[in-house]
Amino acid sequence: MNRLPIAIALFSLLFVLGCEVESPVREDVPELITQVTLTFTPTDGEPLIVTATDPDGEGVQDVQVDGNISLETMKTYTLTLSLTNGLAQPSDPEYDVTEEVEEEAHEHFFYFSWTNGVFSDPAGDGNIDNRAGAVNYEDEDVNGLPLGLATVWTAGVPSSGEFRIVLKHQPDLKTATSESTIGETDVDITFPIKVE
């Protein structure tokens, strides 16, 4: 690399002086979801909050889940989901991705699955493997189809297992029977769950 140092020095001088590229404008990144927050609000008592956080977005570090979903047996909870971009500032419009999903509810759908038995209602193990599986959706899109930002759950007998949430983007594909294999995945997160 130092074969022609004089030429390089000359070129460098000429070019570095006049030809450095200006800093490009920073883009907002509204699609980037780095944090999924689950809020289980019981009919009485304090809400339980668990999060899954990706520290580096497009980078190589893995998602970290900050602990168990610990529910009380036979208690009923409303689960609300929130999607945020933790690499942005809370004041940035791109910080809250939940709104985007709400606005396009007719193209989005949350699927859930769990270890059989951790909930007494809904029964079964969810609708990821089979769309017909029961899930108590509390919201719907303009077509009257469920979305899943709000759902209701009743914990089962004491046990432990896994709880998985999949958000699919299904433009022109979302129907009452569309399976979780349809469309593009926006979220796919698994939490440990414990009922005591």
Added chain:
Amino acid sequence: MIFRSTILLLAAVSSFFSHSSAQECNGTFKGRVLDDANQPMVGATITLSGAQRGTTTNASGDFHFDRLCKGVFRVKVQYLGYENLEFELTIDGTITKVLHLKEDVRQLQEVVVEDELQHTEHAHNLATLNAKQLAEAAGKSLGESLKEIPGVNSIQTGPGIFKPVIHGVHSQRVLILNHGIRQEGQQWGAEHAPEIDPFIASNVSVVKDAASIKYGTDAIGGVIIVNPAPLPESAGIGGSLNLIGQTNGRSGTFSGMLEGGIGNHDGWGWRAQGTAKRTGDFHAPSYSLTNTGIRELNFSASTGFHNERLGFEIFYSHFSSDLGILKGTSIGNQGDLEEAMERSVPLYTSSFSYDIGEPRQEVEHNLLKISGHIKTRRGELRLQYGFQNNQRREFDLRIGDLSNTPELNLRLNTQTIEAEWETVPSEKWTISTGATGMFQQNRKVDGTQRVPFIPDFNNISAGLFSVTKVYLRQWTIDIGARYDYRYYSVAGYDYKNSLFQSTLQFNNVSATAGATVNIRKSGTLNLNVSSAWRPPHVAELYSVGTHQSAAANEYGFLLNDSTNEVLDIDAVSFKTEQALKFVATYQHNWKDFTFEVTPYLNYIFNYIYLRPTGISQNVRGTYAYFRYTQTDALFLGADLSGVWRVNPFLKVTPKISLLRASDVRHDDYLVFIPSNRYELAIRYDRPTIAGLKNFFAESTAKYISRQNRAPRVVTVAEINDAIERGEDPFEEDDANFDFMEAPPGYFLWNVAVGMSLKGESTQYDFRLGSENLLNTSYREYTNRFRYYADDLGRNFIISVKCTF
């Protein structure tokens, strides 16, 4: 060192020959060789028996003899399959002639390279698609048309995107010269096809040796030269119209060209040309390939002046295309990828439509070229300036109303300038020296609402070269050397969306040496060895994230292995890519059989490629990720072709391309290397039969074998299973891999018939053809859609060309 010794060699050669320069012989004979359709003939042989001199026509059909002594010569022009043209010529001063060759209808003679032919103009391994072959491929993209040449292939992204591959290498390693200007688009992407309308070319040549010396860095695999027809030089208007319809994709292409002289001003000429193309969804034998339509609108205009001493030309072209990418390739994560690959029919498949939705690409390319040359007694000076503007927008399925916002939106402006001085110090040698410069700016267009996949950059490059050609008895020898310097200033955003900036510099030397020799009367041997290098592309250094249908994250060479922070180039062991390529071509002519064999070896040091590195998780799920890394790669192969003239009307043409490529450092294979392919064409030609002109019928059988030299397979299901077990499937073995087995070999049968009607001043050419006549379901290893869908089913093509 190489540079210095080449200079010394040049000096030595020059002193050896300088004493022999002739004094009183200053006659010139030059001109152009054209066929019946007024198209230039490339590689026609012209001999002057009185002067013991010979040459071949270049890519625009031009030939040139300098320093001829006064006197009478016998001129002989030869081209395989055409009648010889012989006449006497008195040389006194400068003589310019346009020579027409007629197709040989009576008897097809062997072309014997005569004793008197001392040397040929080109010591290159050159293969050409002539006007006739291009006309027969009309309606196809440039990349697809080039597949007719043995040793040339393509990396395909579905039916619309063909990226040329020469001897197994592509993208940054293949240089495309459009009207003499280096094509500068976003070549780094495997799904970025060259932005060139094939109708602007009258012929396309492929130089298979790394003859980068004149054209700059990057020609590690070879050079594709897109040549326009020369501008008319006298009054009168002519032109042509092409109409092409295809059943697969229900496509229509319309292309027209008008050209003429300017009043009575001899030497002035102009041409205007345009192409419009519309294609809907293509179909595989058993289903529609939804969202694979293409819309293209291109036009160009040029004007110029030429006489014996000087010439100049202005050329402008505009290319724009909007093309869909198979909807079933839209992938969110590794689970989606598994689904997409396992489906027998791609997701989203629906009935035929001309609509183009996401994912799609919008590409525009503008080229302005100004060139001139002037001849003096001492030599010829050529100057050229080019301005290119490339815009690329890629749209994907996105959250919210972002589908209308491109996820990639880049503007690339490139200015190139070239000066070349060519002198002919004696009959025995020529020398050409030049300098090139390039200033390039890549900018993202704001508003993509994504971390940019590649950073903004300025690229300043400069080069100096010298090439000499020496004629020694039966030998023609080419020697050349070149020095290049490149400077990058880079500014972009990393994975955290925070700014980084850096500057980089590269410089290196390329050299080439070639020799052509006639062996007895009927053989020609051409040997070439060259060393070429290329500076890395910014995309190879700084890419971050995923892009269209890749379903994997890609990280540049300068990103830290574990944190992805951007590193300084001195902190990593980066070395520029350098190739050493040997190519030999042997051609032998028998009475009714001609064959050509081109074995080659290309050893690429520090070969940059994407290597699977690990599994990463984000809230969308898991991804395999790839990092740009370096190895040493070996490409070993041979191209074979022949022509057997069974009788005056029947011709059998076999073509074979063989290639094996390996990753030498890891003792492994590389992915997406074209497999061996075999082709046999039988063609029946009758120039006049029952009142018809130029009747032909052709049958072409192609067999593309399975790629058995492919890396191991790690299926998406295996990766997903490993993740579920909490393992990294690449932890222990990070050898190259592919998601799927190479598809089986396949056989295709194409047929075509055609004829012409000739009026007084117009000619109509009709052609009817079918591709994949048997409607075979197959998948091509080098098509990136092979994971998701079958390749194209049966296609009928009808084309009419009117020349006036």
